[in-house]
Amino acid sequence: MSSPAKAMASRVADIVGAANFTDDPRELATYVVDGVQPNAAARPGTAAEVAELVKLATAEKLAVIPMGARTKLGLGMPPARYDLAIDMTRLDKVISYDPGDLTVSVEAGIPLAKLAATLAEHKQFLPLAVPFYERATIGGTLASGVDSPLRQAYGTARDFVLGMEFVTGDGAPAKSGGRVVKNVSGYDLHKLMLGAIGSLGVMTRVNFKTFPLPAQTRAWLAGFSRAEDAFLFALNVRKSALAPQTVEVFDQQGMEILSLGLSLAQSEWSVAISAAGNERVVERSAGELEAMARGANAAAFDALDGAATSTLMTAIREFPALAAKKFTDSVIAKVTTLPTHMAETVQSLRNIAAERGLAFATIARGVGVICFALLPAERDATVMTRLAQCAKEILDATEKNHNRSTIWCSPLELKREINVWGEASGDLGLMQRVKQAFDPHNILAPGRFVGGL
Amino acid sequence: MERHLLNELERFLGKDAVLSQPEDLLLYEYDGSVEIARPQCIVFPRTADDVARIVRLANRYKVPIVGRGAGTGLSGGALAREGGVIVSFARMNQILEIDAENQRAVVQPGVVNSDLNAAVASAGLHFAPDPSSQKACTIGGNVSENAGGPHTLAYGVTTNHILGLEMVMPTGELARIGGKAVDAPGYDLCGLFVGSEGTLALVTEVTVRLARLPEAVKTLLAIYDRVDGATETVVEITARGITPAACEMLDGWTLRAVEAWVHAGFPLDSAAVLLIEVDGMREAVEQHAKDISEVCTMHGAREVRVARDAAERDLLWKGRKNAFGAVGRLSPTYYVQDGVIPRTKLPQTLREIERIGKENGFVIGNIFHAGDGNLHPIILFDARDAKQFERAVSTADAIIRFCIEMGGTITGEHGVGMEKDRLMPLLFSEVDLALMRRVRDAFNPAGLLNPGKIFPTGKGCGEVRIRPMPQRGAGNSALASGRDFA
Numbered sequence: 001m002s003s004p005a006k007a008m009a010s011r012v013a014d015i016v017g018a019a020n021f022t023d024d025p026r027e028l029a030t031y032v033v034d035g036v037q038p039n040a041a042a043r044p045g046t047a048a049e050v051a052e053l054v055k056l057a058t059a060e061k062l063a064v065i066p067m068g069a070r071t072k073l074g075l076g077m078p079p080a081r082y083d084l085a086i087d088m089t090r091l092d093k094v095i096s097y098d099p100g101d102l103t104v105s106v107e108a109g110i111p112l113a114k115l116a117a118t119l120a121e122h123k124q125f126l127p128l129a130v131p132f133y134e135r136a137t138i139g140g141t142l143a144s145g146v147d148s149p150l151r152q153a154y155g156t157a158r159d160f161v162l163g164m165e166f167v168t169g170d171g172a173p174a175k176s177g178g179r180v181v182k183n184v185s186g187y188d189l190h191k192l193m194l195g196a197i198g199s200l201g202v203m204t205r206v207n208f209k210t211f212p213l214p215a216q217t218r219a220w221l222a223g224f225s226r227a228e229d230a231f232l233f234a235l236n237v238r239k240s241a242l243a244p245q246t247v248e249v250f251d252q253q254g255m256e257i258l259s260l261g262l263s264l265a266q267s268e269w270s271v272a273i274s275a276a277g278n279e280r281v282v283e284r285s286a287g288e289l290e291a292m293a294r295g296a297n298a299a300a301f302d303a304l305d306g307a308a309t310s311t312l313m314t315a316i317r318e319f320p321a322l323a324a325k326k327f328t329d330s331v332i333a334k335v336t337t338l339p340t341h342m343a344e345t346v347q348s349l350r351n352i353a354a355e356r357g358l359a360f361a362t363i364a365r366g367v368g369v370i371c372f373a374l375l376p377a378e379r380d381a382t383v384m385t386r387l388a389q390c391a392k393e394i395l396d397a398t399e400k401n402h403n404r405s406t407i408w409c410s411p412l413e414l415k416r417e418i419n420v421w422g423e424a425s426g427d428l429g430l431m432q433r434v435k436q437a438f439d440p441h442n443i444l445a446p447g448r449f450v451g452g453l
Numbered sequence: 454m455e456r457h458l459l460n461e462l463e464r465f466l467g468k469d470a471v472l473s474q475p476e477d478l479l480l481y482e483y484d485g486s487v488e489i490a491r492p493q494c495i496v497f498p499r500t501a502d503d504v505a506r507i508v509r510l511a512n513r514y515k516v517p518i519v520g521r522g523a524g525t526g527l528s529g530g531a532l533a534r535e536g537g538v539i540v541s542f543a544r545m546n547q548i549l550e551i552d553a554e555n556q557r558a559v560v561q562p563g564v565v566n567s568d569l570n571a572a573v574a575s576a577g578l579h580f581a582p583d584p585s586s587q588k589a590c591t592i593g594g595n596v597s598e599n600a601g602g603p604h605t606l607a608y609g610v611t612t613n614h615i616l617g618l619e620m621v622m623p624t625g626e627l628a629r630i631g632g633k634a635v636d637a638p639g640y641d642l643c644g645l646f647v648g649s650e651g652t653l654a655l656v657t658e659v660t661v662r663l664a665r666l667p668e669a670v671k672t673l674l675a676i677y678d679r680v681d682g683a684t685e686t687v688v689e690i691t692a693r694g695i696t697p698a699a700c701e702m703l704d705g706w707t708l709r710a711v712e713a714w715v716h717a718g719f720p721l722d723s724a725a726v727l728l729i730e731v732d733g734m735r736e737a738v739e740q741h742a743k744d745i746s747e748v749c750t751m752h753g754a755r756e757v758r759v760a761r762d763a764a765e766r767d768l769l770w771k772g773r774k775n776a777f778g779a780v781g782r783l784s785p786t787y788y789v790q791d792g793v794i795p796r797t798k799l800p801q802t803l804r805e806i807e808r809i810g811k812e813n814g815f816v817i818g819n820i821f822h823a824g825d826g827n828l829h830p831i832i833l834f835d836a837r838d839a840k841q842f843e844r845a846v847s848t849a850d851a852i853i854r855f856c857i858e859m860g861g862t863i864t865g866e867h868g869v870g871m872e873k874d875r876l877m878p879l880l881f882s883e884v885d886l887a888l889m890r891r892v893r894d895a896f897n898p899a900g901l902l903n904p905g906k907i908f909p910t911g912k913g914c915g916e917v918r919i920r921p922m923p924q925r926g927a928g929n930s931a932l933a934s935g936r937d938f939a
Contacts, residue, residue, distance in 0.1 A: 100692040101795035101826070123694065147636070156636075158644055159613050174888045178880070180793040182610065182825045182865040184599045184648050185873075185880055186907065187889050191612075191644025200640070212694025235554070241668040243734055280736035336634045338555045368555075368634055402634040421638050427630045430622075431640050433895040437888070450639040 145195025169439025528870025562593025717772025
């Protein structure tokens with residue numbers, strides 16, 4: 001290491017303490033983002049330390065990437081520069097919890113599972129059923145913008161994050177929103193931080209609205225031989241008087257990835273529905289769902305017991321993680337469309353994969369979010385070329401049916417050939433202005449986000 | 454105003470789309486707040502292109518521009534604080550698309566909230582935000598102010614229902630963000646622009662999410678002899694994890710004022726009533742209604758009435774939604790606050806508001822969204838007495854300061870506008886405000902779009918301008934009809 005770098009390292013260590021600093025290459029290997037290894041990693045213990053670190057980075061023009069449990073670092077494009085990893089996992093506390101108000105305020109590095117345990121003591125929860133759940137942190141979950149099957153009933157994080165504290169690219173500790181459930185004071189800057197993969201600021205504290213845990217949750221699986229029937233059933237369930245918590249459609253390969261260990265009849269297409277509430281709500285849902293499924297030509301209809309429901313819900317939550325684990329070079333695309341266009345969109349995605357002879361699996365949320373995984377059985381140059389071609393085609397087929405596509409996960413080589421965010425859209429100019437206001441020196445995760453931001 | 458600018462506006466919009474006579478300007482100098490500010494002209498574009506041309510002209514002449522829907526806002530958001538051109542969206546009032554299958558609608562900003570609701574009701578859908586002014590207020594105004602309403606307790610406020618916007622930027626270019634499908638890649642610009650109080654862009658088209666109308670609705674009226682009983686009920690309903698569709702409270706003074714006018718059936722001798730609505734699946738509604746009744750009784754409700762039919766339900770809601778008109782009959786002026794507190798702090802906060810009122814010699818009525826802790830204390834005063842006005846403002850500030858002490862905020866749904874800008878430093882640090890200013894300047898660099906809003910201007914409260922009140926009985930319809938408390 002050069003002597004200026006050494007001097008820098010000692011200043012970083014001064015801020016967080018030697019025990020929470022590393023420039024040991026072996027340790028730094030665990031902080032690699034898309035092949036780029038930083039020169040140092042720091043684990044701040046307070047929001048003030050985070051601000052100090054970013055201030056130092058601003059002064060020295062160091063590029064920083066904030067991170068939590070490092071479960072989704074493959075999101076986005078490779079960083080243009082990357083000097084310092086800010087590991088947020090020591091900021092892992094519940095700051096305040098007012099169960100009677102159904103609000104909670106936490107440090108950004110708190111693991112989802114730890115927060116869930118606190119909330120469960122008061123029969124409450126956050127509807128963030130996201131992949132890598134057992135390890136993921138609040139900050140990483142929000143920054144990555146991953147969604148949850150529960151969004152059918154509860155919406156996404158933007159609907160229940162009440163306020164936030166964060167450090168902007170000039171090292172200033174700022175905040176927006178508040179701790180109460182209704183608030184229109186000032187701009188909702190915290191919404192910009194969601195899904196921004198750390199390119200606008202480092203979240204240090206997040207305030208949430210919490211929700212009561214339902215008395216009972218049950219799931220049902222309906223099997224179909226035709227995609228049209230499965231998607232129509234999903235659409236009709238969402239339009240009915242029932243209040244489903246999740247509505248997910250998957251193909252046979254998707255079902256296999258879920259490897260449920262549930263002895264269910266295999267169908268070409270399956271629709272998983274869950275409902276929650278009192279016994280009568282669940283009972284009525286069971287009856288009406290079965291009638292609707294049969295009316296939509298379902299070949300099979302299974303009611304799951306409590307344990308099977310929870311197995312299925314966990315598997316659905318983890319789908320992208322399971323696919324990536326089973327097929328190391330898998331490419332996973334997130335394609336959004338209108339609910340009425342899902343059958344058609346899924347069919348065209350499957351055609352793209354089939355034409356290149358690639359295996360695939362699909363899981364589609366009723367709200368119009370399709371997770372489409374390309375699953376290469378082996379790794380060679382031909383396969384990589386085909387993967388790249390498929391990914392390109394998926395990204396290009398966006399304008400039709402209001403579709404928007406991004407590649408959520410892919411082997412690093414592919415990112416040299418494609419932009420995982422797809423073609424920049426017309427609002428990129430507005431996004432650049434936001435980036436400039438938050439991170440004027442372009443030191444926060446530079447180059448990783450949409451349009452090279 | 455420069456005659457040249459007026460001429461140019463008239464030339465491309467037509468003479469009937471530009472107002473500049475003094476008697477016209479008078480009608481646009483107020484909104485639903487206590488503020489006044491007179492514009493120099495009002496224009497009525499019909500297309501986004503018209504709006505863009507207006508903005509470019511205003512830029513050329515360096516004149517402020519302020520967007521305006523129906524002018525029902527409660528914080529001065531649609532007032533031309535520094536003069537200039539008011540862009541009224543009254544003629545951009547078309548519903549462009551209703552996509553019932555996907556539960557979406559695309560509308561122009563001037564569409565009236567209840568007109569959209571009427572248009573989608575036959576498909577079993579509704580646009581959930583329901584400010585009390587919904588018979589007049591527009592979707593564009595709802596978007597700018599991130600409007601709330603009684604039923605946002607369960608359904609969420611406007612920002613939770615907006616998927617896409619077409620906007621004319623302050624520099625005159627047209628921009629589109631979001632769309633009919635969810636999760637557009639990139640920053641959540643819709644999340645930023647909704648609720649930006651007309652300071653970042655003029656919205657020319659809105660894509661909204663529609664919600665299914667519930668299959669069952671039950672409306673309960675719980676009647677109390679003690680205010681504490683009502684507030685404690687709300688605390689317990691929340692703590693039990695029951696989320697009603699709406700949970701509104703009227704204290705004794707307010708319900709008597711309302712009853713005298715609306716005859717909704719509120720008992721005159723009670724100290725407070727709760728108007729609670731549950732909706733959803735029949736089975737859930739029945740259980741929630743039963744649980745809520747139990748909680749009400751446990752906390753001393755002397756009676757819990759359930760509306761027997763739609764007519765009874767409508768009457769109860771008429772009492773709630775017309776409350777402000779009723780108050781207007783009793784006092785020459787009133788000042789409504791919009792603070793929010795954690796629901797667990799309701800009982801002590803209501804007691805403190807009463808104490809502050811007594812200390813300052815004011816009657817303070819309370820009618821508010823109890824379920825989400827969004828208070829609307831109404832301070833009655835006479836604006837013709839300058840001392841009284843000053844005291845009313847300082848009383849309001851004392852209430853807001855208490856809300857902040859409780860962990861709350863200065864505005865839950867009315868917006869900051871030109872009324873609460875001076876309170877912003879109580880919530881936000883210089884650093885927070887500087888970042889918000891940088892964001893504003895990033896889009897509104899010349900500061901011509903809706904200047905003097907949200908950010909503290911450094912003016913003391915003594916400089917808050919207030920609408921001069923006519924003598925009673927002079928028929929100031931502006932006050933009676935223009936102010937609907939959300």
